[in-house]
Amino acid sequence: MTFLMNFFTLIFKAVTLPLQLMEVVGMYGIYKRVFPFLMYKISSTYNKKMNDKKKDLFSNLSEFTKGNGPLRILEIGCGSGANFEFYPSGCKVVCTDPNxxxxxxxxxxxxxxxxxxxxxxxxxxxxxxxxxxxxxxxxVVCTLVLCSVNDIPRTLQEAHRILRPGGALYFLEHVVADPSSWTYFFQHVLQPIWHCIIYQQNQHQRQTPDCCGIISQHLRQRLASRIQRVMAERLRNLRKRHRRPGWLNSTAAAAEDDRPSRSPVLPESYVP
Incomplete structure (x- = not known):
């Protein structure tokens, strides 16, 4: 399987050569104009498939409203605003994107x-x-973004910096599949295309670095039960080291069981 994976990865690298040449000769700006249009068209279909999951993920956003003012949300890598429909009425939204x-x-x-x-x-x-x-x-909202940034620790540190004490980071990510699965095979074979599509570095990860002082409250994802137990223990150890309540640890692969949490934070990481 390793031979096949390397072979097809090489083929897809050759397929993406024209896009790489565009970047070298300074024509990649054309693609950066086209990419938002493509994402705008795709987002409605994606939201239909992910509707229930996103509703669940963002269901308690309003609980983080401070005082009598409106809830203030910043979305990292907002794209075309695919998450807007899931945000509570009256909230203020700040959008960031490099494009x-x-x-x-x-x-x-x-x-x-x-x-x-x-x-x-x-x-x-x-x-x-x-x-x-x-x-x-x-x-701070960050969906399907951590897989496409150049520096995950730095991104999470920035999220920590701009969040008020007691604020929360909501995220949803696709991460690396089981190495014995075909999903893992295609994730790596298609990596060259993914890199060109998002014009950023990308690495599928089970977990993000424990670097930013954000504490996990409740994480769920589709993982084998053995991995869940291992990562749940890792989370408990993290809690002992970090004592700032109300923050969310961004360890994307960490998972606890699906029993209701007393914490108002309900992020979810997602393996496609």
């Missing part, structure tokens, strides 16, 4: 989701959101 061409499609999405208060669009990567003040948002 400025997404803003046009965000505006289109906002006409449909007029229950939101759009605050600003910040052209920035997850690793460098310097335009956003410290402790300034109630919730």
């Amino acid at each position: 400025p061409h997404f803003e046009k499609y965000l505006q289109k999405n906002l006409t449909v989701n007029d229950h939101l208060i759009f605050e600003s669009f910040v052209v920035a990567s997850g690793e460098d959101m310097g335009a956003v003040k410290d402790d300034s948002v109630d919730v």
Whole structure:
């Protein structure tokens, strides 16, 4: 299987050569204009398939509203605003994305989701959101983004910085499959194409580095029970080291059982 995986990976690297040449000669900007359009078209179909999961994930966002003011959400890598329909009415939304061409499609999405208060669009990567003040948002949302950033620890540190004490990070990720599965095979074979599509580095991971001082409250995902037990123990050890309540540890592969949690945080990591 390893031979086949390497063989087909090589083939797909050859297939992506034209896109890589576009980047070398400075024409990749054309693709960066096309990519937001493609994502805008795909997002509606994706939301239909993930509707129940996203509703569950974002069901308690309102509980993080501080005082009498509106809930303030910052979304990292917002894309075309695929999560807007799941946000509570009246909340303020700050959107960040390194691709400025997404803003046009965000505006289109906002006409449909007029229950939101759009605050600003910040052209920035997850690793460098310097335009956003410290402790300034109630919730950070990050869906299908950690797999496409160049520096996961730095991105999580930035999320930690901009979240107010007691705020929460909500995320949903696809991570590496079991090495014996065909899903794992195709994840690695298609890696060259994925890299070109998102114009960023990508590595499928079972877990993100324990580096940012964010504490896990409740994580779920589709994992073998043995892995769940191992990672649940890892989470318990993390809690002993970090004592700042109300934060969410972003260890994407960690999983506990699905019994209801007393914590208002309900993130979910997802293996496709």
